[in-house]
Amino acid sequence: MSRNLLFVLAFIAALAIAAPALAHHGGAAFDQTKQQTLQGTVTQLDFVNPHVVVWFDVKNADGTSTKWSGWLTAPNKLQRAGWTKNTLKPGDTLTVVGNQQKNGSPVLQIRKIAGPEGDLPTFEQ
Amino acid sequence: MRTRIISSMLAAAFALAATATLFSQAAPAGQGARGGARGGAAAAAAPSAPAPAKDLTGVWMMRNPPGKNGPWTNFTYTDPMKNPPSLTAWGEAEFKKAKDSNGGNYTLDETNDPVLTKCYPPGVPRVYFHPYPFEVIQTPKQTLLVYEYDHWMRRVHTDGRALPTDPDPLWMGTSVGRWVDDHTFEVQTVGFNEKTWLDRLGHAHTPDLKVTERFRRIDRDHLEVDIKMDDPKALAKPWETTFYYENRPNWELGEISCSGDYLDWTQVEKGGRDYKR
Secondary structure, X not given: OHHHHHHHHHHHHHHHHOOOOXXXXXXXXXXXXXXXXXXXXXXXXXXXXXXXXXXEEEEOOOOOEEEEEEEOOOHHHHHHOOOOOOOOOOOOEEXXXXXXXXXXXXXXXXXXXXXXXXXXXXXXX | OHHHHHHHHHHHHHHHHHXXXXXXXXXXXXXXXXXXXXXXXXXXXXXXXXXXXXXXXXXXXXXXXXXXXXXXXXXXXXXXXXOOOOEOHHHHHHHHHOOOOOOOOOOOOXXXXXXXXXXXXXXXXXXXXXXXXXXXXXXOOEEEEEEOHHHOEXXXXXXXXOOOOOOOOEOOOEEEEEEEEOOEEXXXXXXXXXXXXXXXXXXXXXXXXXXXXXXXXXXXXEEEEEEEEEOOOOXXXXXXXXXXXXXXXXXXXXXXXXXXXXXXXXXXXXXXXXXXX
């Protein structure tokens, strides 16, 4: 029964988060088969075409940190969803879910994003 | 067991759809339920107030109602698996040369898409695949179709002139339009160069391409656009589709320039380390 429930919940989640198409190009450079969740600290937000890019540092287990970039949709679309260039600031904590570059680079195609005040929209309605 | 799971899934989907519909009815256009048509759990196209007569003015955004079209409307006109276009031998040969990115087959480093690699204008009707709104502005002798993507504007002449019989080649063609009835505006466009793709998968066309668009305003908030491409040298028979749009009274078109960062994006996709601003 609980397995059924899990399956149904997964189905609802899949419906709810089905991402809109990429604005600029396809996702062939990114591993579309798996997503990962990262937590880090924002270092920069580039509010530019064709995609908004958020740069953030993620601490590794050995004490070092890795500079990641994650890209979102176009700034126009995020503006209509309520974003501004100041929505994320250096020092903000960040949690993202996304697909990593296939070549292993620390670049993420962001599917879900949350800042210090909670979830942020990833596209306009 | 399996039936129960499927029943539960259907019930969940129904609940989602019903909720979305409720939200949609409660909120003004442009502030509807989350999860847009592209996600598959969209609000039904709830009817709105009647459409005004001979008036398409406003900002329109593509939103597929449930059961209409699918994710392929982001990059081509008909389901590429079930209903691909009928191509001539020339059309087939040209299509084989295409390395698309928007369909998910090639990276930016590999694609030969003229929009993504050269910032060429998208052409018509490919301009509709850019997932941004367009605005209709009507004046007495012209209707302007303004696309947010790269500031493209098409000037549709409504002064009664005929289509040119031997048009000069343009990226976006030469257009004339007329009202067929109070809610149907027909636009015919000819005179294209051959440098653009018909869609984001790379289907080719020749300078003989003729595009017919019928803008049908179903009610105040909903617009359907029938698109027909005639090009006997590239298409063995006309390629036709219908795209669906919703009015966005609270939106304004923004700026998108296909230059600089746009073309530099290859670096970001490859790893980001060489990306300089």
